[in-house]
Amino acid sequence: MTTPTIESISSRLRTIRMGKGLSLHDVEIQSGHAIRAVVLGSYERGNRALTLKKAITIAAFYGVPLTYLIEEPSRISAQSVAPVIDLRRLRQLINDEKQMTHGKGQLRVLVTFISGIVKLRNDWNGEVLSLRVRDLQLLALCVGKTTDEIREILEEEKLLLKTK
Numbered sequence: 001m002t003t004p005t006i007e008s009i010s011s012r013l014r015t016i017r018m019g020k021g022l023s024l025h026d027v028e029i030q031s032g033h034a035i036r037a038v039v040l041g042s043y044e045r046g047n048r049a050l051t052l053k054k055a056i057t058i059a060a061f062y063g064v065p066l067t068y069l070i071e072e073p074s075r076i077s078a079q080s081v082a083p084v085i086d087l088r089r090l091r092q093l094i095n096d097e098k099q100m101t102h103g104k105g106q107l108r109v110l111v112t113f114i115s116g117i118v119k120l121r122n123d124w125n126g127e128v129l130s131l132r133v134r135d136l137q138l139l140a141l142c143v144g145k146t147t148d149e150i151r152e153i154l155e156e157e158k159l160l161l162k163t164k
Contacts, residue, residue, distance in 0.1 A: 002072040010046040
């Protein structure tokens with residue numbers, strides 16, 4: 001994990017405010033003067049130290065986790081590369097009644113999820129499907145696993161193609 005800097009925290013503060021379409025004055029008014037415009041501007045420029053108490057107030061006002069303000073975003077690792085699914089193998093699994101009815105419940109969820117993505121993308125003729133990183137994260141959330149555990153299941157079922 002990268003250590004946050006004053007500049008990175010200041011930048012995130014400004015990015016959140018601007019992303020919500022708020023001026024410094026808007027924040028002061030909407031926060032009931034709990035967050036003063038001049039003070040928030042100083043935090044955003046990095047001219048004033050942000051206390052934990054004020055960071056909690058600002059995070060609550062914006063509706064973001066405190067960690068979003070004070071932690072550096074995680075960098076994309078090699079594991080963040082989207083997996084490529086072998087749709088030929090997927091079709092084999094779907095056609096294997098024994099595997100699908102007596103197999104692991106999570107396999108049925110994986111097959112249903114991947115089939116749903118194929119349907120949404122209207123990509124029935126392809127032999128491979130590149131899952132997006134967000135697809136993998138959502139799938140992991142649905143199954144109650146980590147993305148690494150989902151990758152392991154995909155590998156076990158020979159659904160995951162190796163990419164260079």
